[in-house]
Amino acid sequence: MKEQKYILKNQNSFELKDIFECGQCFRWNKQEDGSYTGIIKDGIINVKKENENIIFTGKCDGNIKDVVEYYFDLNRDYEEIKQKLANIDNYLKTSIEYGKGIRILNQDLWETIISFIISANNNIPRIKGIIERLSQKYGNEIEWNEKKYYTFPTPEQLKKVTVEEYKKLGLGFRDIRLYETTKMIVENKVNLEKMKCNPNTQEVKKELLTLSGVGPKVADCILLFSDLKRFDVFPIDVWVRRVMNDLYIKENDEEKVSKLKIEKIAYEKFGDLAGIAQQYLFYWRRES
């Protein structure tokens, strides 16, 4: 691991707040100077915006340019995606203007699975706290600029952790889920690498649903936010339900609208960009 720096220029779709606060990740923390520091695999990276330059510094294995290009999906043309979505209707256009700097990250599949199991019926500050404690206790320590950071624990590192130990970390009723899912992955009952090779999103979703603590919402989040990188999903939580009902369905009691109906409208309107559309709508509705 070596200290490195990479400067990205002329990237319009890249706003720190939009990327890190849109609910897709839990391990990036805002610094006093407005930059964000976070963990990518075994590396520690700081991202800063100065004028129109995006500056990445940090310590990581391999070339930092390759690491961030992959993680931030820098080769994807978000201008084109936004153009397509903005043409669908004015609601989308407004939400895209609001979250114009969003990029969907390529997060490690294993880490995303565990993180979103923890996210169920939970709020972001608490989710972040749990993941931080989990990493501190079972991950590897990295030191950078006189500060200590911890990598996300591998399946091997969580293999022997008991339900009681999870409980102590404040996982609540998710303790047993984490235990069972880790076991399934370590024993190769589900093969994560194989999943990445399967182009059929619905098949992969079905397999994710066999994991303990993974229901439809969490499965969709994993498909969208991990390096499975599927945009033809539509995670429906209370906020998405709210925004979809307000804009397109207009039912008095939003609770009554079935997920199936919401999904149907999403795919009809947004097609195979539904996942990204969801993110703009979600972020816009929740933040504003």
Place this chain on the structure above:
DNA sequence: CTGCAGGGGTAAA
């Protein structure tokens, strides 16, 4: 100060 609903759902009844 105490009580209680509700939070980026899931699984079991």
Place this chain on the structure above:
DNA sequence: TTTACCCCTGCA
């Protein structure tokens, strides 16, 4: 389809 679940926060 309904309900309990852990823990923290906000608010009456």
